[in-house]
Amino acid sequence: MDARQLPLAQPTQPERADATRNRALLLSTARALLEQNGVDNLTMDGLARAAGLGKGTVFRRFGSRTGLLLELINEIETEFQRRFLSGPPPLGPGAAPIERLVAFGRERIAILAVQGDLLRAADEGPDARFVSPPRAAGQLHISILLRQAGFDGDVDVQSFNLIATLDAALVLYENRGEQIEMRRVADGWEDLVRRVARPRS
Amino acid sequence: MDARQLPLAQPTQPERADATRNRALLLSTARALLEQNGVDNLTMDGLARAAGLGKGTVFRRFGSRTGLLLELINEIETEFQRRFLSGPPPLGPGAAPIERLVAFGRERIAILAVQGDLLRAADEGPDARFVSPPRAAGQLHISILLRQAGFDGDVDVQSFNLIATLDAALVLYENRGEQIEMRRVADGWEDLVRRVARPRS
DNA sequence: GGTACAACCGGACCATGGTCCGTTTATTCC
DNA sequence: GGAATAAACGGACCATGGTCCGGTTGTACC
Structure with missing residues (x-):
């Protein structure tokens, strides 16, 4: 932990x-x-x-402007973090790692559906996008769950890949630009996670 | 086709x-x-x-500045596109879809290792990032290969997820910010693709 | 060649993120 | 309370992406 x-x-x-x-x-x-x-x-x-x-x-x-937005977002992110670190299952501890991973992404996407614009605006700048503490926390969480699930691949790289999938700009574009309902995006996350987490060959 | x-x-x-x-x-x-x-x-x-x-x-x-960069990049992208559309296998037609997918990502990452900064600079702006024609072409290619491979999930969503994994800013951050060698990133792509492409359950 | 028109050109202008530095003020210690 | 100091303040200033529009020029058509 x-x-x-x-x-x-x-x-x-x-x-x-x-x-x-x-x-x-x-x-x-x-x-x-x-x-x-x-x-x-x-x-x-x-x-x-x-x-x-x-x-x-x-x-x-x-x-900077980004710094300001980050503080404005802080409440949302802290709350989310609290929930996945110590809230009730399946998001919080108590459920199987895979189920927590699934819940993590679904929750994240649900948040994006509501607060998307602000969240997206907050990680602008092609560099700063990956440095933001909330993002780092989320990625770390994914890494931990992957390990707990007995993932037999490169956890570091796959945690990057998985969290990239939940990027605010990406999800918002899928939804608004491509008319893909959030439900499908969330189901896609679940499917991805389950496929990735299965033992290799 | x-x-x-x-x-x-x-x-x-x-x-x-x-x-x-x-x-x-x-x-x-x-x-x-x-x-x-x-x-x-x-x-x-x-x-x-x-x-x-x-x-x-x-x-x-x-x-716009982005438009200029896009043209500067055009040559690189066109060449890449030519190779994966009609070049020799495993990148081009002739190999199994999965192998082509693997090669696609590996090639992309190799290109990023060399031209990364320019490529990254070219898709700035939180919105325009997904509209760029090269990206659309790549995503379409992924979709087609997934289908050819008999992928039994939501092709649209998973093509978004997969291509997000090859984002210039992401890969560059993994490599430079987190000291993950490009080789690992590429191996991670291959692993991800193979896991995703296997039949569900 | 001449004329008409659309396309192009240039650079002043605007908006906005970010920096700088001289001035003001909260705090601390006597 | 008063002096010393470090921090905070404000707004002029800068850099850069992007817009606008009056003047110029290539092109087509007679």
């Missing part, structure tokens, strides 16, 4: 009171703007102005 | 002579800049200046 958590979730170094206040203000303002205009229209400058702060402040707090 | 080709490869509507000339000039200039400075330092304005043309011209010819 690996207890790695989202770094975002743990309290960071002591932050000055005004900084903390502004972070909270920015996050709530961002959420409001998000709900109102959608993620595509959330600009850093606009957020700064709406919060009555300077643009520099926004960047200092979150580093 | 589906003869769909890269739209890029077929001659488009008659283009005025100066336009054609400038397109060629821009492409060769871009290639020179690319070799010299790397893809990250190729800017549209810089290209225009280096070619002695206006920025608007560059955008008119290629639509």
